[in-house]
Amino acid sequence: MKKYIDLRSDTVTKPSAGMRKAIYDAEVGDDIFKEDPTVNKLEKYTAELLGKEDALFVPSGTMGNQICLNVLTQPWDEVICEQDAHIFHYESGSPAALSGLQINPLPGIRGVLTPNQIEPHIRPASAYYMARTKVIEVENTHNRAGGTIYPLDNIKKLKSLVDKYNLKFHLDGARLWNASVATGISVSEYSGYFDSVSVCLSKGLGAPVGSVIAGDKDFIKEAFRVRKAWGGGMRQVGILAAAGLYALKNNIERLSEDHEKAQLLAKKINSLDSLEIDMESVQTNILIFKPLTMTVEEALFKFKEKGVLLSIGKVGTLRAVTHMDVTFEEINKTLGIIETVFS
Ligand code: TLP
Numbered sequence: 001m002k003k004y005i006d007l008r009s010d011t012v013t014k015p016s017a018g019m020r021k022a023i024y025d026a027e028v029g030d031d032i033f034k035e036d037p038t039v040n041k042l043e044k045y046t047a048e049l050l051g052k053e054d055a056l057f058v059p060s061g062t063m064g065n066q067i068c069l070n071v072l073t074q075p076w077d078e079v080i081c082e083q084d085a086h087i088f089h090y091e092s093g094s095p096a097a098l099s100g101l102q103i104n105p106l107p108g109i110r111g112v113l114t115p116n117q118i119e120p121h122i123r124p125a126s127a128y129y130m131a132r133t134k135v136i137e138v139e140n141t142h143n144r145a146g147g148t149i150y151p152l153d154n155i156k157k158l159k160s161l162v163d164k165y166n167l168k169f170h171l172d173g174a175r176l177w178n179a180s181v182a183t184g185i186s187v188s189e190y191s192g193y194f195d196s197v198s199v200c201l202s203k204g205l206g207a208p209v210g211s212v213i214a215g216d217k218d219f220i221k222e223a224f225r226v227r228k229a230w231g232g233g234m235r236q237v238g239i240l241a242a243a244g245l246y247a248l249k250n251n252i253e254r255l256s257e258d259h260e261k262a263q264l265l266a267k268k269i270n271s272l273d274s275l276e277i278d279m280e281s282v283q284t285n286i287l288i289f290k291p292l293t294m295t296v297e298e299a300l301f302k303f304k305e306k307g308v309l310l311s312i313g314k315v316g317t318l319r320a321v322t323h324m325d326v327t328f329e330e331i332n333k334t335l336g337i338i339e340t341v342f343s
Helices: 017-025 037-050 061-072 094-099 115-121 152-164 176-183 187-191 217-229 238-250 255-271 296-305 328-342
Strands: 054-058 077-082 102-106 132-139 168-173 196-200 211-215 275-277 286-291 318-321
Touching: 017 238, 037 054, 037 187, 037 196, 037 211, 037 238, 054 061, 054 217, 054 238, 061 094, 061 132, 061 168, 061 196, 061 211, 061 217, 094 102, 102 115, 115 152, 132 152, 152 168, 152 187, 168 176, 168 187, 176 187, 176 196, 176 255, 211 217, 255 275, 255 286, 255 328, 286 296, 296 318, 296 328
Parallel strands: 077 102, 077 132, 132 168, 168 196
Antiparallel strands: 054 211, 196 211, 275 286, 286 318
């Protein structure tokens, strides 16, 4: 019997029995020598899924994003992203500390920026007194915006802008799988427009650790060097890659169930006067909502008392994330708890 229904994040998912068996059976070798057959398999498989020449297994989504930004830029360059981007809020200031980058966060709508919003902010190449605009970064799905999906048409238009100004295009695809399952658009269609892509295995896909970054061969060659320099080179790590491969082969399609669970929660939240939610933002497995009759801290405490764990979203909001380790039965129980806490 679980003590809590844990909706803090989809990162809390634990390896299933099938995944543990794959971990147990994994063939391993020294990955720094490129001799781990399971890591090699995971990298090849993910590169194919994303339609990229090559890929690299990295310990986390944060390291994945940061290696990509490092390889795409020089110190003193600027990265344009949406103002609620994970790279801006939740990666410990790493773009500045690790790569000497300035972030230019622009206000989007539900996490999405259009080319018209971005173009006036691209700095003229002749302006020696300004940082150089180098990268446009997109997050799909967008975490702080509530798991929203970047429309493909918008991505295509941003790619034209990237080409017009000779910039680079990075995708934080920690939850790209969710976007793909929700829209039916393949992950390779999404990733095809980007120079670099980072995807996570340890969120809704249920692996204990790991992300994969992908790009062309030269990009990954350089990324391999940066990963080692930052202490992210790993040895017999096939035991983790095996979990990642298992996740990719077994746990993508089932994400639609997590989206259904999020809809159930969203409808209940929307039905109560003491809570506010933007229903249009509930597109995948994340809910961002505002308590109107108590503080976020009070709400977190009351939910915890009743056995439900939530986290804090952007300022003044709560966040709930659905995932495979929370059953429909537990979601139904949570609907009752929301009603009790807020009516
Ligand atoms: N997000 C975590 C927290 O950092 C907020 C979560 O619980 O959602 N990109 C996106 C869009 C993410 O949501 C995350 C993790 C990352 C990158 C970083 O991944 P990790 O945690 O593996 O470094």
